[in-house]
Amino acid sequence: MSPNTPETNSPTPAQPASVQSEPVLELRRVNTHYGAVHILKDVDLDIYSGELVCLLGGNASGKSTTLRTILGMVKPTTGDVKVNGQVVTHQSTRDRVAMGVTMVPENRRLFKRLTVRENLDLGAYLRSDSDQIASDMERVFDLFPRVKERLNQKSGTLSGGEQQMVAIGRALMANPRVLLMDEPSMGLAPALVQQNFELIQQIHEAGMTVFMVEQNANMALSIADRGWVLQTGRVVLDDTAENLLAHPDLQASYLGTAEQ
Amino acid sequence: MTAAGDFPASQDAAPAAAPRRRLLEQDWRKLLRASAILAIAQVFIGLSGMPVSFDRRLLIDPILSLGYLSLLWLPLAVSYWVGREQVLEGMTAYARGGRDVLAGAITGAVGNAGLTLLVVGITHFDIRDPLVNWSPQLLGILEFEESVWLGALIWPAIGAGVGALGGGMHWASSRITRTTVIVLLSVFGTAVLESVITDLSQGFHIEAVSDWLYGPKRGLTYPAAIVVAAAAAAIAGGIAAYRAFLARTASTSGQLGIAASGETSANRVRWRRIPVRRLVGFALSAAAIVVLPLFLGRLTNELLANVGLFILLALGLNIIVGLAGILDLGYVAFFAVGGYSVAVLTSPGSPRFDLEIPWFGALFAAMLLAGLAGLLIGAPVIRMRGDYLAIVTLGFGEIIRVLLLSDWLSGTFNGAQGITNIPGVEVFGLATVRGFEPRSVLYLVLVFCAIAVYVSWRLENSRIGRAWMAIREDESVAEAMGVDTVSAKLMAFVTGAVLGSFSGAILSAKVGSVFPHSFAIIVSIVILVVVIFGGMGSIAGVIAGAAVLIGVLGGPNQPGLLQEFAEYKILIYGALLVWMMLQRSEGLIPSVRRARELHLDEMNQDAWLRAQVAADDAGGGGGGDRSEGEQP
Numbered sequence: 105m106s107p108n109t110p111e112t113n114s115p116t117p118a119q120p121a122s123v124q125s126e127p128v129l130e131l132r133r134v135n136t137h138y139g140a141v142h143i144l145k146d147v148d149l150d151i152y153s154g155e156l157v158c159l160l161g162g163n164a165s166g167k168s169t170t171l172r173t174i175l176g177m178v179k180p181t182t183g184d185v186k187v188n189g190q191v192v193t194h195q196s197t198r199d200r201v202a203m204g205v206t207m208v209p210e211n212r213r214l215f216k217r218l219t220v221r222e223n224l225d226l227g228a229y230l231r232s233d234s235d236q237i238a239s240d241m242e243r244v245f246d247l248f249p250r251v252k253e254r255l256n257q258k259s260g261t262l263s264g265g266e267q268q269m270v271a272i273g274r275a276l277m278a279n280p281r282v283l284l285m286d287e288p289s290m291g292l293a294p295a296l297v298q299q300n301f302e303l304i305q306q307i308h309e310a311g312m313t314v315f316m317v318e319q320n321a322n323m324a325l326s327i328a329d330r331g332w333v334l335q336t337g338r339v340v341l342d343d344t345a346e347n348l349l350a351h352p353d354l355q356a357s358y359l360g361t362a363e364q
Numbered sequence: 365m366t367a368a369g370d371f372p373a374s375q376d377a378a379p380a381a382a383p384r385r386r387l388l389e390q391d392w393r394k395l396l397r398a399s400a401i402l403a404i405a406q407v408f409i410g411l412s413g414m415p416v417s418f419d420r421r422l423l424i425d426p427i428l429s430l431g432y433l434s435l436l437w438l439p440l441a442v443s444y445w446v447g448r449e450q451v452l453e454g455m456t457a458y459a460r461g462g463r464d465v466l467a468g469a470i471t472g473a474v475g476n477a478g479l480t481l482l483v484v485g486i487t488h489f490d491i492r493d494p495l496v497n498w499s500p501q502l503l504g505i506l507e508f509e510e511s512v513w514l515g516a517l518i519w520p521a522i523g524a525g526v527g528a529l530g531g532g533m534h535w536a537s538s539r540i541t542r543t544t545v546i547v548l549l550s551v552f553g554t555a556v557l558e559s560v561i562t563d564l565s566q567g568f569h570i571e572a573v574s575d576w577l578y579g580p581k582r583g584l585t586y587p588a589a590i591v592v593a594a595a596a597a598a599i600a601g602g603i604a605a606y607r608a609f610l611a612r613t614a615s616t617s618g619q620l621g622i623a624a625s626g627e628t629s630a631n632r633v634r635w636r637r638i639p640v641r642r643l644v645g646f647a648l649s650a651a652a653i654v655v656l657p658l659f660l661g662r663l664t665n666e667l668l669a670n671v672g673l674f675i676l677l678a679l680g681l682n683i684i685v686g687l688a689g690i691l692d693l694g695y696v697a698f699f700a701v702g703g704y705s706v707a708v709l710t711s712p713g714s715p716r717f718d719l720e721i722p723w724f725g726a727l728f729a730a731m732l733l734a735g736l737a738g739l740l741i742g743a744p745v746i747r748m749r750g751d752y753l754a755i756v757t758l759g760f761g762e763i764i765r766v767l768l769l770s771d772w773l774s775g776t777f778n779g780a781q782g783i784t785n786i787p788g789v790e791v792f793g794l795a796t797v798r799g800f801e802p803r804s805v806l807y808l809v810l811v812f813c814a815i816a817v818y819v820s821w822r823l824e825n826s827r828i829g830r831a832w833m834a835i836r837e838d839e840s841v842a843e844a845m846g847v848d849t850v851s852a853k854l855m856a857f858v859t860g861a862v863l864g865s866f867s868g869a870i871l872s873a874k875v876g877s878v879f880p881h882s883f884a885i886i887v888s889i890v891i892l893v894v895v896i897f898g899g900m901g902s903i904a905g906v907i908a909g910a911a912v913l914i915g916v917l918g919g920p921n922q923p924g925l926l927q928e929f930a931e932y933k934i935l936i937y938g939a940l941l942v943w944m945m946l947q948r949s950e951g952l953i954p955s956v957r958r959a960r961e962l963h964l965d966e967m968n969q970d971a972w973l974r975a976q977v978a979a980d981d982a983g984g985g986g987g988g989d990r991s992e993g994e995q996p
Contacts, residue, residue, distance in 0.1 A: 197843055209840075215833070222830065226831075226842070229830070
C-alpha cells in the first residue's frame with residue numbers, strides 16, 4: 105500500500121450530510137491487469153449521491169481503465185466494485201447499466217447514422233417504463249432545447265457542441281444514479297470545452313451525481329467538489345477540489361506522468 | 365423514375381442571359397480523359413466476346429443486333445457524361461449549343477478509335493492465345509464483313525455520330541432528352557424481352573400481339589419498332605402532362621390552405637401522400653400480386669419464383685449485414701441447411717433416413733437446424749470484428765459445402781450425387797406445389813416472402829432492431845448503453861439463418877433435388893450483391909435489388925429475363941456494383957432512415973430550403989422535413 109493512499113481519510117467535506125451512508129459507487133482496493141501488465145493498483149474510490157467528483161491523471165495513468173472497470177468491460181483481478189453498497193464485481197455491463205451506472209464516452213461517440221431521437225431512445229434501452237421515459241426525454245429537452253430542434257436529424261451532422269448535448273442527453277435517458285464522463289474536454293475546441301463544463305455543472309445542479317475522468321485538472325477542479333489524482337495506476341492524491349488546486353504536488357505529479 | 369431523376373433539372377430553366385461559349389472553348393483535358401476511358405472500354409467490350417456472341421440475336425430485324433448494340437451504347441453514355449456540368453450555387457449555367465454537340469462528337473470519335481486500333485491489330489497480329497476473342501469473327505463484325513479500311517474508318521465516324529447525339533442531349537430541353545431516353549429504352553426493352561413478352565401474351569391470350577411484334581428471327585420487326593417508339597413517346601408525353609397538371613392543381617389547392625408558402629413541389633409531395641392513397645395503393649398491389657400469377661405464363665412464373673427465393677435470402681442477409689452490421693460472406697450455409705434438411709427428411713431417395721415426412725414438418729426441422737447452425741457459426745464469429753469476421757464467415761460457408769460433399773457424411777448426404785426425388789409440397793390436402801408447376805411454386809414463395817417482409821419490418825422497428833443498429837454504429841458504446849451485444853448479434857445470426865432456410869426448403873421442393881455445388885460460394889456473393897445493390901437495411905431496396913439482379917440478369921444457377929447475358933452475368937454484377945459504390949453508395953432504394961439523412965444533409969447545405977421548411981412548418985402541418993424519406 106502506497107503511503108499516499110488516503111485509506112484513513114475522514115469523510116470528505118463535500119460529502120452531503122444526508123441520510124446516505126453508502127456511497128453510490130465504490131471501488132475497494134481494485135487491481136486490474138491487462139495481460140500481465142498491472143494497470144490499476146489498489147485503487148479506492150467512493151462517490152456519494154449528489155456529488156460532482158473527478159479523477160485526474162495524465163496519459164496512461166489508468167483513468168480509462170478505471171471507468172472500464174466500473175462499467176464491467178474489464179474485470180478486476182482483485183478488489184470489488186460496489187454500486188449502492190452492492191458488490192457488482194462479477195456482474196455484466198448490462199446489469200450495471202440497469203443498476204444506474206451510465207457513461208458518456210470519450211469523444212461523444214454518438215451513433216452517427218441514427219437520428220438524435222434514436223440515440224436518445226438507445227440511452228433508455230434497458231428501461232420499459234415508457235411514461236417515465238417520455239418525461240425524462242422532456243427533461244433532456246428542458247436542459248438542452250437545441251436537442252429538441254434536431255430530433256429527427258442524423259446525429260453525425262450536428263455540430264460538436266450539439267453532439268455533446270446529445271451524448272449527455274443519451275446517458276441521462278438511462279435515468280442513471282451516477283453519470284460517468286470520460287474526458288469531457290477531449291477533442292473539443294477551447295470554447296466548446298468551456299461550454300461542456302458548463303453543461304456538466306448544469307446537470308449536476310439538477311441533482312445528478314457525476315464522476316468525471318479528466319486530464320484538464322484546472323478545468324475539472326473548477327467545477328468539482330473533490331477529486332483524486334491517479335499516477336501510473338495508483339491514487340496519489342485525494343482531497344477537496346480547493347485543496348487539490350492549491351496542492352504543490354498536483355503539477356509535479358502531472359509532470360511525472362507526462363514523461364511516460 | 366430513377367433514370368429520370370439523373371438528369372440535371374436546371375437544364376431547360378437556364379435564364380435568357382446565360383453566357384455563351386465558342387465552339388472550340390472546350391475542356392480538352394476532360395474530353396481526352398473521357399475518350400481514353402471510352403476507347404479502353406470499347407476494346408474491352410470487343411475482347412470480352414459480347415459482340416460476337418450477341419451477333420445472332422437480332423433486336424430490330426434487319427438492321428440492329430444485340431452484338432452491335434453492345435458497341436453503340438457506351439459512346440452515347442460517355443459523350444453525354446462528358447457534357448455534364450454542375451451548376452454551382454450563385455453561378456449562371458452556360459448556354460448549351462453546338463459546342464456540346466462537338467464535344468460529344470469528338471469524344472465518340474476519339475474513343476471509338478480504340479476499335480480502329482483493334483481492327484488494325486487483329487489484321488496484323490495474332491494473339492489469340494491469351495485473348496480468345498482476338499478472332500476473325502470479331503474482325504468480321506467490326507468490318508461489317510467488308511474490308512479492313514471500312515472497318516478502320518467507320519467506327520470513329522459512328523462514334524462521332526452517336527457522340528454528337530449524346531452531347532446534343534444537353535442542348536435539347538430536359539423533356540426532349542427524357543423522352544428520347546424513354547423511347548430508346550422501351551424499344552430496347554421490348555426487343556430484348558422477346559421471350560417474356562411472348563410468354564405473357566400467351567398467358568393473357570393475346571398471342572396476336574407478340575406474333576405481330578416479333579419477326580421469325582426473334583427481333584422486333586421494322587414497323588413494330590416504330591410503333592413501340594411512338595407509343596413510348598406518347599406515354600412519356602402523357603406522364604409529363606399529367607405531372608404538370610398535378611403541379612398546377614396542387615399549387616392552387618396549396619394557396620387555399622397555406623397562405624404564404626407557394627412552393628409547388630413541397631405541396632405536391634404532401635398532397636400525394638394522403639394515407640388513404642397509400643392504403644389503396646397497397647391493397648391494389650397486393651391484389652395484383654395475388655391475381656397476376658394466374659395470367660402469367662410458365663416462364664414468367666418460374667422467373668418470379670426465382671426472384672422470390674432470392675428476396676427471402678436477401679431479407680435474411682439484410683438482417684445480419686444491413687441491420688446488425690455483421691459482414692457475413694458465408695450466408696449460403698443457411699440456404700444449404702434449409703435445402704438439405706428438407707431433402708434428407710422428405711425424399712424417399714435419402715440414403716440414411718426413410719422418414720418421408722411432409723414438407724411442412726421438414727420445414728419446421730429446417731428452421732430449427734438453421735437456427736442451430738446460426739448459433740454454431742455465430743458463436744465463434746461474433747467475437748471478431750471487421751475483416752477477420754468476414755474471412756471467418758467465408759470459411760464457414762465453405763465448410764458446410766465441403767461437409768455435404770464429403771465421404772465421411774456421404775451416408776447421409778450422398779456426396780456429389782446429391783439427394784434426388786424430393787417430393788412436392790402438399791398444402792393440407794388442398795393443393796400440391798411441384799417444380800413443374802411454376803405457378804404453384806410462385807404462390808408458395810409469395811407467402812413466405814410476405815412472412816419475411818413482415819418479420820423484417822417488425823424487427824427493424826423493435827427494441828432488438830434498435831440494438832442491432834446501435835451495434836452496427838458503435839459496438840462498444842452500444843455495450844455501454846446496456847445492450848447485450850453477444851446475444852443481440854447471435855439473435856441476428858439466428859433470425860437471418862431461419863429466413864435463409866425458408867428459401868432453401870422451398871428450393872428443395874421446387875427443383876426436386878439438391879447438390880453440394882448448388883451451394884457454392886458464389887451464391888453468398890450474389891446475395892450480398894443483391895443486398896448492397898438494393899440498399900443495405902432497406903426492405904424495399906432488397907426486394908428491388910433482387911428483382912433487378914436476379915429477375916433481369918439471373919441468379920447464380922437461374923436464368924433471368926435477359927438470358928443472352930447469362931455468360932456475362934458476373935461481369936455485369938461487378939460493373940453495376942462498382943458504379944453503385946461510386947454513384948449511389950446508399951443503394952437503389954435507400955432505407956427510409958438513410959434517405960432522410962441524405963435529404964437533411966442537403967438541407968443543411970441549403971439555408972434557403974431550410975428557411976422554406978421552417979416557414980412551411982410554422983404555416984401548419986409539421987413533418988415537412990421528412991417528405992422524401994417516406995416515399996418508398
